[in-house]
Amino acid sequence: MSNCEKMQTHVHEFLDSTRLAEIQTEPHNHRFAGVSGQAIRRGSSHEFIFATLINSPISQEA
Secondary structure, eight states, X not given: OOHHHHSOOOOOEEEEEOOOBOTTTOOBOXXXXXXXXXXXXXXXXXXXXXXXXXXXXXXXXX
């Protein structure tokens, strides 16, 4: 294992929201945020990997 593989580099945080839904009846949007895995060096740049888990305890009734 090289020194580069042993060093922690950085992660990426992201935050965003969806477009408004149900504009005529009940306008709302959804916000989401997360953190990527460690940066993966690729030449003079880097890549990152993240997975998505959606776990919503909120139910909406029609």
